[in-house]
Amino acid sequence: MNEMTTSHDTAVDPLVDPATGKRFNAALQGPVTNREPDFLHKLSIDNAVGAIVALTAEVWMLRERLAALEAELESRKVLPVGAVENHQDSATAAEVRAAELATYTERVMSELTRNREPVSKIDPAVRKFL
Numbered sequence: 001m002n003e004m005t006t007s008h009d010t011a012v013d014p015l016v017d018p019a020t021g022k023r024f025n026a027a028l029q030g031p032v033t034n035r036e037p038d039f040l041h042k043l044s045i046d047n048a049v050g051a052i053v054a055l056t057a058e059v060w061m062l063r064e065r066l067a068a069l070e071a072e073l074e075s076r077k078v079l080p081v082g083a084v085e086n087h088q089d090s091a092t093a094a095e096v097r098a099a100e101l102a103t104y105t106e107r108v109m110s111e112l113t114r115n116r117e118p119v120s121k122i123d124p125a126v127r128k129f130l
């Protein structure tokens with residue numbers, strides 16, 4: 001008996017949550033064997049925009065908290081006023097920071113242009129173990 005059948009040999013839809021009866025919205029229905037899955041296949045553009053807005057709100061919150069920390073450090077005389085804005089890295093530190101920024105930017109932007117070939121291959125025979 002495999003996971004697609006029950007003891008009564010009735011087909012079980014793997015995309016239906018047995019607890020709720022609701023159908024999963026999944027484009028991937030097995031192991032990745034030859035092509036990257038299209039995880040966002042049925043993603044509503046409204047959901048994508050919602051995620052972007054949520055991330056933007058989180059970034060703003062982080063900026064607010066960082067500004068509050070800087071203000072606290074300045075008010076307690078741990079940092080001179082304007083120390084963060086006026087900070088200048090050494091030449092070596094600036095090179096390291098620039099390299100880190102380039103790596104980070106490349107990592108993020110490369111997702112927009114990468115091909116859909118998986119970075120590893122899984123033998124299609126793996127299905128017999130599912």
